[in-house]
Amino acid sequence: MGIVVQKYGGSSLADADAIKRVARRIVDIKKAGHDVVVAVSAMGDTTDDLLDLANGVSPLPPAREMDMLLTAGERISMALVAMAISDLGFTARSFTGSQAGVITDSVHGKAKIIDVTPGRITQAIGEGHIVIVAGFQGVSADTKEITTLGRGGTDTTAVALAAALEADVCEIYTDVDGVFTADPRIVPSARKLDTVSYEEMLELAACGAKILHLRCVEYGRRYGIPIHVRSSFSQLEGTRVSNDARPDAQPDLQPTGTTQGDTMEQPIIAGVAHDRSEAKITVVGVPDKVGEAARIFEALADAQINLDMIVQNVSAAATSLTDISFTLPRTDGQSAMSALARIQAEVGYDKLLYDDKIGKVSLIGAGMRSHPGITSKFFGALASAGVNIGMISTSEIRISVIVDEASVDDAVRATHTAFDLDADEVEAVVYGGSGR
Amino acid sequence: MGIVVQKYGGSSLADADAIKRVARRIVDIKKAGHDVVVAVSAMGDTTDDLLDLANGVSPLPPAREMDMLLTAGERISMALVAMAISDLGFTARSFTGSQAGVITDSVHGKAKIIDVTPGRITQAIGEGHIVIVAGFQGVSADTKEITTLGRGGTDTTAVALAAALEADVCEIYTDVDGVFTADPRIVPSARKLDTVSYEEMLELAACGAKILHLRCVEYGRRYGIPIHVRSSFSQLEGTRVSNDARPDAQPDLQPTGTTQGDTMEQPIIAGVAHDRSEAKITVVGVPDKVGEAARIFEALADAQINLDMIVQNVSAAATSLTDISFTLPRTDGQSAMSALARIQAEVGYDKLLYDDKIGKVSLIGAGMRSHPGITSKFFGALASAGVNIGMISTSEIRISVIVDEASVDDAVRATHTAFDLDADEVEAVVYGGSGR
Numbered sequence: 042m043g044i045v046v047q048k049y050g051g052s053s054l055a056d057a058d059a060i061k062r063v064a065r066r067i068v069d070i071k072k073a074g075h076d077v078v079v080a081v082s083a084m085g086d087t088t089d090d091l092l093d094l095a096n097g098v099s100p101l102p103p104a105r106e107m108d109m110l111l112t113a114g115e116r117i118s119m120a121l122v123a124m125a126i127s128d129l130g131f132t133a134r135s136f137t138g139s140q141a142g143v144i145t146d147s148v149h150g151k152a153k154i155i156d157v158t159p160g161r162i163t164q165a166i167g168e169g170h171i172v173i174v175a176g177f178q179g180v181s182a183d184t185k186e187i188t189t190l191g192r193g194g195t196d197t198t199a200v201a202l203a204a205a206l207e208a209d210v211c212e213i214y215t216d217v218d219g220v221f222t223a224d225p226r227i228v229p230s231a232r233k234l235d236t237v238s239y240e241e242m243l244e245l246a247a248c249g250a251k252i253l254h255l256r257c258v259e260y261g262r263r264y265g266i267p268i269h270v271r272s273s274f275s276q277l278e279g280t281r282v283s284n285d286a287r288p289d290a291q292p293d294l295q296p297t298g299t300t301q302g303d304t305m306e307q308p309i310i311a312g313v314a315h316d317r318s319e320a321k322i323t324v325v326g327v328p329d330k331v332g333e334a335a336r337i338f339e340a341l342a343d344a345q346i347n348l349d350m351i352v353q354n355v356s357a358a359a360t361s362l363t364d365i366s367f368t369l370p371r372t373d374g375q376s377a378m379s380a381l382a383r384i385q386a387e388v389g390y391d392k393l394l395y396d397d398k399i400g401k402v403s404l405i406g407a408g409m410r411s412h413p414g415i416t417s418k419f420f421g422a423l424a425s426a427g428v429n430i431g432m433i434s435t436s437e438i439r440i441s442v443i444v445d446e447a448s449v450d451d452a453v454r455a456t457h458t459a460f461d462l463d464a465d466e467v468e469a470v471v472y473g474g475s476g477r
Numbered sequence: 478m479g480i481v482v483q484k485y486g487g488s489s490l491a492d493a494d495a496i497k498r499v500a501r502r503i504v505d506i507k508k509a510g511h512d513v514v515v516a517v518s519a520m521g522d523t524t525d526d527l528l529d530l531a532n533g534v535s536p537l538p539p540a541r542e543m544d545m546l547l548t549a550g551e552r553i554s555m556a557l558v559a560m561a562i563s564d565l566g567f568t569a570r571s572f573t574g575s576q577a578g579v580i581t582d583s584v585h586g587k588a589k590i591i592d593v594t595p596g597r598i599t600q601a602i603g604e605g606h607i608v609i610v611a612g613f614q615g616v617s618a619d620t621k622e623i624t625t626l627g628r629g630g631t632d633t634t635a636v637a638l639a640a641a642l643e644a645d646v647c648e649i650y651t652d653v654d655g656v657f658t659a660d661p662r663i664v665p666s667a668r669k670l671d672t673v674s675y676e677e678m679l680e681l682a683a684c685g686a687k688i689l690h691l692r693c694v695e696y697g698r699r700y701g702i703p704i705h706v707r708s709s710f711s712q713l714e715g716t717r718v719s720n721d722a723r724p725d726a727q728p729d730l731q732p733t734g735t736t737q738g739d740t741m742e743q744p745i746i747a748g749v750a751h752d753r754s755e756a757k758i759t760v761v762g763v764p765d766k767v768g769e770a771a772r773i774f775e776a777l778a779d780a781q782i783n784l785d786m787i788v789q790n791v792s793a794a795a796t797s798l799t800d801i802s803f804t805l806p807r808t809d810g811q812s813a814m815s816a817l818a819r820i821q822a823e824v825g826y827d828k829l830l831y832d833d834k835i836g837k838v839s840l841i842g843a844g845m846r847s848h849p850g851i852t853s854k855f856f857g858a859l860a861s862a863g864v865n866i867g868m869i870s871t872s873e874i875r876i877s878v879i880v881d882e883a884s885v886d887d888a889v890r891a892t893h894t895a896f897d898l899d900a901d902e903v904e905a906v907v908y909g910g911s912g913r
Contacts, residue, residue: 056533057530057533057534060533060534061534064534091553094493094553094557095556095557095560097492097493097496098493098496098497098500098557098558098560098561098564099560099561099563099564100564101564102560102563102564103559103560103563103568105570106556106557106559106560106563106569106571107556107560109552109555109556109559109571110552110553110556110557110560112552113549113550113552113553113556114549116545116546116548116549116552117527117530117546117549119545120531120542120543120545120546120549121530121531121534121542121546123539123542123545124531124534124535124538124539124542124543124546125534125535127535127538127539127542128534128535128536128537128538132539133542134541135542135545140621161621185576185597
């Protein structure tokens, strides 16, 4: 009888029929006695259409106006979902991010939620309405400007609402059945995970699994919101993300027909993630003196570039020169190269190398902590598949390697098999993920 | 150096090129030293597209959600206009109706503006920005819900903003050159009026001239805002609506090349309007007793139906029965007939007749007051053209007749010629008008 928060992405709201199907699903939860709050993305291609319009009038539109434009997309879909619910005999109230009390900082295009004041939502719930909220958007605390949350924003809206409303669960509806042990387009025998811990999901999201956005998972972990990732095209149980990585006691939402029972040992490895969005920059011949490396990373930080993996070779004693390599989003490649070129004279390095034909393959699992030998098994699998390792980075529950972009698929498959993740039967899935 | 408020309708914002053209026009006013505030409608077909989406999910969408949906249209166009202005090197800030302080009552779909609190607009003007406001929309005073103003709403938004900002002029940009002495599609020799008084414009708007919405003109008259109706597709002077029906002293916006000088005598007749949107209902055989007619009009008022012309025949002494005829919008025909059918037993009338093959032709001019013989000249022209008159109604500055729908064009042409309104040369115009 608690509050259920749901999120529907653009692929689940592609047309009138899809919207009606979503409305029926929402009404079913209401009929079961729950209060329902739904965060929606823009319909299917709406965002692309709006971007095309913007490009038609200006090559470099101001971020404030771009946010004003794009937020029209969720406004349209939320009103249509509310109408479809009304057509089923239930009442719904739609609210913009601003009306819903989604307060953000003032960084247009990638604002962060700093508070949620859901007074109008709780009032509407109290009056018996189903509540539909525009995802991906908010209003800035200081300037009262409309903001957008950036990629995956509607997931974050949903979890933030769930936290503010102390919801029982946050259901993220998407076009796949849940979180898989690997991308099923690469590994057809990948298995759907019934449960995964927040920390594993964080690593998966950070390492390229597109199903849940990083900030959404962070938010869920911070406030202890159970997240249920599932398909809007089926009634199957999806993947539950929570602290204990075990289904908790929610009789009404208990999974049925799970393939792993509670008595089975938690598997060591949650999955194999891959990411083809990074590039590698190598700064060759950096004088091996205190402060030179710091100067390089300072210049990159000033250019607002987030680095991922960083490797510094041991200095060759004869020359006192060293090489520094790091990976970063390809989209930041040009500005990073420019920032570094500007400090060449100051730092005195030799040259810059840029490589965007790389990929990252990551093995993730909380069980790693207590199981030695994971690294050697991982590297052994890669070696057997003829995959060369370029860079390595590790966390407590993750091992990531940089490989040639062309070797990514082979690396993922070999690793998936080596850790016994392959399912007996191949599940039919469509793997994708909506932008917001 | 004052504030100029402009309004651009959907046909002026049909696509990216149209939006860029509008942006250049706005920037020109800014360059001339004025502060500019612009109210925009939704782009071309956007509203129809949104209505199609709504019909796709629900045959009878709730009015609140319909307003939420439709207001996305102006949000899109205002952001695009702001982007196009930015691309010209000027800064623009777009604001929703709510942000702009357009406060309305809470009647979704046809809300009335009750106040304008333009704090954010004046702040943005003070910072040197061009301000773009979403037309057609506001926020309700009591419930803080998003509302729309109904047909012609953006015109009303523009004039209300002009009043609140004490603007020098409110320019209504449309796809025709101004207000004409008749619809040029019917009368190719119709002339553009250089000036027209508020009261004449009110009668023209009420009698079917679609160029300016009634509420916009009422607002302009109440607050004394000079309205300039002109084409966004040319630089021609349009029609100025004001109290004195004479160009007033505004050096920067002075009309040039007007066809009528200030020395000419003000013409008696402003124009001939027509309206094919009405129907006629006749209640046959009403007992000629005190209170029976009142009961009929009470029932119609309860059904929220606005009547236009009303005629009660003199009772035939032999029967003590009378016929009551009235005209009303065709869209209200069905509900009016239902409301009357429900009281047949109570009132004891004989039967109802419904006729939607009628048209209204109106002759409008402030000069009528001081010129006798207008009525006989009007009716003589109609008789010569073989047009039968069904019903008649008059005001101080207007004579309206109901005729067969098929005779409307002939009636308009004959009247236009009889009152010497035909121009020497035919101006090339496209006559239409945007929905908002």
